[in-house]
Structure formats: C-alpha cells, structure tokens
Amino acid sequence: MNHENFTREDYLRAKDRQRVLQSRASKSWLRLIWLLAGPGVLVMLGENDGPSMVSYATTGATYGIGFFIPFILLTFIMAFVVQEMTVRLGVATHRGHAELIFQRFGPFWGYFAMADLVFGNLLTLVTEFIAIQAGGLYFGIPNWVSVLGGVLVVFISMALRRYATWERVALTLAAGNMLFIPAALLAHPNPAAIAHAMATWGPLPGGMGTAFITLILANIGATVTPWMIFFQQSAVVDKGLTRTDLAQGRIDTALGAGLAALAAIATLVAAAPLFAAHTDISQFASGADFASALKPLIGSTGAALFALGIIEAGLVAAMTISTSSSYALAEALSAKHSFNLDFASGWLFYGAAIGSTLFAAAVVLIPGAPLLAMTLTVNVIATLLMAPALLLLLLLVNDRAIMAGLHNGWRANLAGGAIVVFICIAGTLYGVITVFPHLVGA
Amino acid sequence: MSRRHPSDEELAGLLEQAQLASAKARPLPRRHLGPAMLTILIALRVYVILAIPVVAYAFIHALALGAK
Numbered sequence: 001m002n003h004e005n006f007t008r009e010d011y012l013r014a015k016d017r018q019r020v021l022q023s024r025a026s027k028s029w030l031r032l033i034w035l036l037a038g039p040g041v042l043v044m045l046g047e048n049d050g051p052s053m054v055s056y057a058t059t060g061a062t063y064g065i066g067f068f069i070p071f072i073l074l075t076f077i078m079a080f081v082v083q084e085m086t087v088r089l090g091v092a093t094h095r096g097h098a099e100l101i102f103q104r105f106g107p108f109w110g111y112f113a114m115a116d117l118v119f120g121n122l123l124t125l126v127t128e129f130i131a132i133q134a135g136g137l138y139f140g141i142p143n144w145v146s147v148l149g150g151v152l153v154v155f156i157s158m159a160l161r162r163y164a165t166w167e168r169v170a171l172t173l174a175a176g177n178m179l180f181i182p183a184a185l186l187a188h189p190n191p192a193a194i195a196h197a198m199a200t201w202g203p204l205p206g207g208m209g210t211a212f213i214t215l216i217l218a219n220i221g222a223t224v225t226p227w228m229i230f231f232q233q234s235a236v237v238d239k240g241l242t243r244t245d246l247a248q249g250r251i252d253t254a255l256g257a258g259l260a261a262l263a264a265i266a267t268l269v270a271a272a273p274l275f276a277a278h279t280d281i282s283q284f285a286s287g288a289d290f291a292s293a294l295k296p297l298i299g300s301t302g303a304a305l306f307a308l309g310i311i312e313a314g315l316v317a318a319m320t321i322s323t324s325s326s327y328a329l330a331e332a333l334s335a336k337h338s339f340n341l342d343f344a345s346g347w348l349f350y351g352a353a354i355g356s357t358l359f360a361a362a363v364v365l366i367p368g369a370p371l372l373a374m375t376l377t378v379n380v381i382a383t384l385l386m387a388p389a390l391l392l393l394l395l396l397v398n399d400r401a402i403m404a405g406l407h408n409g410w411r412a413n414l415a416g417g418a419i420v421v422f423i424c425i426a427g428t429l430y431g432v433i434t435v436f437p438h439l440v441g442a
Numbered sequence: 443m444s445r446r447h448p449s450d451e452e453l454a455g456l457l458e459q460a461q462l463a464s465a466k467a468r469p470l471p472r473r474h475l476g477p478a479m480l481t482i483l484i485a486l487r488v489y490v491i492l493a494i495p496v497v498a499y500a501f502i503h504a505l506a507l508g509a510k
Contacts, residue, residue: 006453010453010461013457018453021456094461095470103469105473334469377501388489391486428493
C-alpha cells in the first residue's frame with residue numbers, strides 16, 4: 001500500500017469498516033444492522049417528503065380509509081424492488097450511479113441522465129422548502145425564519161464532513177416521520193375498517209374518475225423517483241458497504257420501505273376525518289392547511305403533530321435530495337464525492353448542495369411565487385423522468401462485466417420491466433389528465 | 443489526521459482494493475449498446491422531451507388560472 005494513495009476519505013471509511021468487521025466477528029447481529037443501516041431507511045423516509053405527505057393527506061381526505069391503504073403498501077414494495085438493485089450495484093462496483101452511467105454508456109446518455117436529475121432535484125428541493133415554510137406558518141413562524149432554519153440544518157449537516165455522522169443526524173431527523181402515527185391514532189380510526197381495506201382493496205367511494213387516477217399517479221410519484229436511485233447507490237458506496245454486507249443492505253432497504261409505508265398510511269388515516277366531515281380541500285395550498293382543517297377533528301395535539309411532521313418531511317428531503325445532486329454532479333464531472341472529504345478536496349461536492357439549497361430557499365421567498373402550482377408540477381415531472389432513469393438502472397444491474405455475479409435474475413428483470421412499463425403508462429396518463437382534465441370523466 | 447499515521451497500512455487492508463479513492467478514480471471501460479437497447483433509450487428520451495413541454499404548458503395554465 002502506497003501511503004500517498006491512502007486519503008482522508010479512505011481512512012474514515014476504513015475506520016467504519018473496522019467497526020463493522022468487529023461486530024461481524026463477535027456475531028453482534030443487532031449492532032451490525034445498526035452500523036450498516038442508513039442509506040435504505042434514509043432514502044425511503046426522505047421520499048416521504050413534503051409533496052408526498054400532502055399527496056397521502058389528499059388521498060385520505062378524498063377517499064377515506066379504503067382502496068388506497070393496500071395500494072400505498074404496493075407502491076413501497078415497488079420502491080423496495082427498485083432500490084434493492086441500487087444496493088447491489090453499489091456493493092458490486094463501489095461507484096455511484098452517475099459515474100457508472102457516464103463510464104459505461106458515455107457522455108451522451110450521461111448528460112441526459114444528469115439533466116433529468118438536476119432539473120427534477122432543483123424543483124423538488126423548492127417544494128421541500130415550501131413544506132418547511134408551510135409547516136412553520138401553522139405555528140406562526142414567519143416564512144423567512146423557517147426557510148433560514150431549513151438552510152442552516154442542511155449547511156450544518158454538510159459541515160460535519162463525515163458520512164457516518166451526517167447519516168446519523170439525518171436518521172435522527174427522519175425519525176420525525178413517525179409523528180404521523182400518533183396523529184393518526186388521535187383520529188381514532190376503526191381498526192376493522194383498516195383490516196377490511198387491506199383484505200378487500202376497498203371501499204372506493206366515488207369510483208374511478210379523474211381524481212382517482214390523479215391520486216393513483218401522485219402516490220406512485222410519491223414513492224419512486226430518480227433522486228432515490230442516485231442517492232442510495234452513492235450512499236452505499238460512501239458508507240463503504242461490500243458484498244458481504246448485502247443482506248444487511250437489503251434489510252436496511254426493507255426496513256426503510258416498511259417504516260415509510262407505515263408513516264404514509266398513518267398520514268392517510270390522520271386525514272381521513274376530513275373525508276368523513278365532507279371537508280372541501282380543493283383550495284388547500286399546503287400541508288399546513290390540512291393541519292388547520294384537522295384541528296377541530298383530531299385536536300390541537302394531533303394537528304400540531306401533523307404540521308411538525310410536514311416540517312420534518314421537508315427538512316430530511318432537503319438534506320437527502322441536495323446530497324443526491326451533490327453526488328451525481330461530482331461523479332459526472334469526475335470530481336471527488338464523499339462526505340468524508342474536507343471542503344478543499346470536495347468543494348464541488350459540497351458546493352452543489354450549498355448552491356441548490358440556496359436556490360430553492362430563494363425561490364420560496366420570492367413574493368407571489370406560484371408555490372402550489374410548482375408543487376403539483378414537480379410530482380408530474382418526477383413521474384415522467386422515472387422511466388428513463390429506471391431503464392438505465394436495469395441496464396446497469398444486468399451488466400455482468402461490472403456486477404460480478406450480483407446481476408439481476410429473471411424475476412428481478414420481470415419486476416423491473418413491469419415497473420418501467422407501468423410508470424410509462426402512469427406518466428402518460430398523468431400528463432394527459434393534467435393538460436386535458438375533461439378527458440377522463442368528471 | 444496525518445497521512446503517515448502508523449495504522450494506515452492495517453486500516454487500508456480493511457478496504458477492498460476497488461474501494462480506495464485512487465482505484466475509483468480510474469474509469470471503467472465503455473460498454474457497447476445494441477440497436478434494440480439504443481432504440482428503447484431513444485424512445486424514452488423522446489417521451490421525456492415531448493412530455494416536458496406539456497407539463498410546462500400545464501404549469502403556465504395553472505399560473506394563468508391563479509392570476510384570474
């Protein structure tokens with residue numbers, strides 16, 4: 001080993017590996033899971049972001065407890081199938097998603113993938129700050145204070161300059177996603193109704209009109225998006241996972257999917273009293289409006305938990321999505337990319353997150369900015385951009401030259417292919433419904 | 443942290459060769475894409491290029507409605 005080649009990044013990663021290997025040797029399985037969990041839980045709870053929670057709340061307020069509870073569970077199974085592929089790619093290649101696309105398919109496809117990601121991430125980041133400021137407004141906090149707080153959280157997390165520490169801070173914040181569970185319990189849901197919905201995929205009051213199709217697509221867009229692919233693969237590499245950790249990487253992803261599904265269903269259940277009360281939500285602009293409307297139905301504690309959950313959802317997603325942009329941009333430009341870098345070595349990596357965060361915060365603070373229209377548009381764009389991102393993922397995970405035995409089997413390809421087709425149809429329908437709302441029923 | 447730390451050798455042994463920053467800096471060889479795969483990639487690219495203006499239209503339409 002040439003010492004000159006052993007960088008700070010390597011040193012910190014090796015220290016993390018040392019702890020993992022010690023736990024493996026002493027057969028401390030729970031500690032091993034604790035050490036290796038992170039990217040999967042973060043990516044799933046990160047995707048339970050501001051617009052996603054608004055989508056789930058809208059679903060609960062429009063349809064109550066019924067069809068959408070098992071449907072949300074299904075979308076998270078779909079998310080697990082996709083994200084598990086990124087874990088295998090990460091442990092097999094030790095390279096991020098963007099750099100693999102550039103190196104294996106060339107700059108033409110690389111720049112297209114990057115353009116999709118940067119465009120989608122910037123817009124989504126804006127909606128996270130919309131969620132942060134909307135949640136803050138519920139508690140009477142001025143816009144600029146909430147937005148500045150969000151910016152500071154992202155910057156302080158960056159200043160930690162160590163992947164393991166950044167991950168633990170993000171995980172601690174992400175635990176706030178579970179605030180939607182007590183909020184749901186305060187709505188006093190009928191357990192028999194939930195069990196009935198799970199068993200029968202019903203009821204579906206109102207049938208299959210425009211609202212139904214829009215919410216189906218919004219809920220898909222709330223679960224599987226391009227940034228998740230780029231983030232988890234890069235995080236797995238930055239964390240230093242190897243193929244011996246694949247089982248724990250899968251458990252991490254499954255745990256994340258399970259927790260995120262629980263929080264998503266809890267959000268739907270918490271908002272279901274609005275359906276029972278026939279509340280008109282058509283003029284709601286943000287998650288804060290849901291909290292205000294829920295106050296007389298589930299109490300001030302439940303409503304406050306809901307608003308806090310919306311702030312948390314925006315904060316964690318702001319951290320993970322800005323990081324996703326950082327990894328991808330630095331990888332695409334062959335620059336160093338790791339939270340284990342100092343600022344001088346990783347200036348592009350840190351700079352991308354700082355720049356995109358400042359841009360998003362500034363847009364939210366523009367007086368009269370069309371924040372609601374932006375939130376809705378972002379969901380559409382995320383769904384549309386998912387199909388090419390998924391195809392590139394499938395190509396990479398079937399690339400036997402780099403996967404070294406961890407390539408997809410036929411079942412994974414069938415599931416992945418079906419998801420690409422499903423997302424394409426969903427995206428097309430979503431686009432058509434958005435532009436021509438009168439085409440599909442009333 | 444000093445790069446000359448005495449335990450560097452031992453710590454480096456805990457990482458796979460491909461995990462070292464120096465190894466990751468070396469690019470992987472380019473892969474040849476067959477015509478079928480290129481067609482699907484181009485089709486999906488066209489799909490996105492056609493769809494984004496539609497979404498932009500919807501966004502502007504929503505803004506116009508909001509301004510009324």
